[in-house]
Amino acid sequence: MESLDAFFESWGLEPIWNNLPRFMSGTILTIEITALSVALGLVLAVPMALARVSYNPALRVPVYCYILYFRGTPLLVQLFLIYYGSGQFRDALENAGLWVFFREPYFCAVLSLTLNTAAYTAEILRGAIQAVPIGEIEAARACGMPRSLLYRRIILPKAARLALPAYSNEVVFLFQATSLVSIITLMDLTGVGRVIISRSFRTFEVWIFVGLIYLAITYLIAWAFNKVEYRLMGHLRASPDQKRAREADRAHAAIATR
Template sequence: MIDVGFFLEIIPKLLSGVPLTLQLAGTSILLGFMLALALALAQQGGHRRIVWPIRTFVAVFRGTPLLVQIFLIYYGLGQFRPALQTVGLWWLFREPYWCAILALTLNTAAYGSEILRGAISNVPRGLGEAASALGMSRLLTLRLVTLPIALRQAIPAYGNEIILMVKGTSLASIITLMEVTGIAQGLISQSYRAIEVFIAAGAIYLLLNFLIVRALSALEIRLTPYRTRT
């Protein structure tokens, strides 16, 4: 039988981890989007010396689990402390928070770059030719024609990536960050009531992702007013 009193006791504690969850997700998604866009644009030229390193990066981060990436960045690179201190990067890799941000950013950038690359490639070539005929430069065409259309087309797929990143923040608990899942694990060790705690934690993630989906749907409708609401 469900203990309502226990749920009312643990939910505020779990909610205290939401700000860190949103901070991890928001920062990594923002940084990852900027990196993904740069990688997607860099591949448009088709130069092998540029394309192949990017594709290797994408293959590595898409082909390995996020959990492994977090472990390697936090625990693996931490073994090179003297070298990192020499180049002034130890401040980054000694903090679990920044290691989690780095892992999440690189992971979402790998997926996001493929989403954006496909969206940019799907923009009709005739639009670029029309812009060129009007005297617009390549940079201006990219900024005013190609990117706005590509970004609108990428919203549904990139929305899925945002949701995956929010859920991916739960893995930050393995490097001692006390976001929602980290707090849930602490509550389980105290109460030995794993089912109730994880149900409450899952409900919080579900609510967060529901709000994100609604916000992305509203954004898509705003950017594509010719579409009807569903």
């Protein structure tokens, strides 16, 4: 242990080595906020995507405006608007009993990240719903499916699979965007990095270390989504028999052309 300490000290890395538990708790907070916002955002996004493809303008137009606003403005401004902006209505919020939530940076962070990712996710789902082949919908209708069953059995399962690659990107972006919560004083991975730098002045080393943790988790998320996609696309994959047959064909072709 002592030799390890000496090793890290010789490289100027002792602020990182000595603060590993803090980095750990920061990483956990980052993952926690990501998971919470992703889950809540998805719950909001599904009905919004359905409203967005609706023929009823009373449903479609407000959701369109919501999506335009949250995709067209910086997340940091949205975060400030909720966290600092709520102070302007402090009296009203106190009367409504809501101030206990809005004075908490954690609540404001999750709220703004959720509203933001819900807009992006709804747009991804809209694209996927509209990409479901019309023939499949017609076939379901011809079988006599009512609309609700059509959505439950045909459109939404198909759209979920079509949306998956774009959705995995969105989850990665949201994970990285959580670093902004450090600006409103939360001790996530970036926040921990800032505090440790302000004490140790090891700016370069700490940011490289923090960056590597983000990098590792980013590619872990991408890898996990790839696995899920592979699973869900099982029916489109060649079966082992087909693969063997194809390889045999190729071998024959190779011999034939020689």
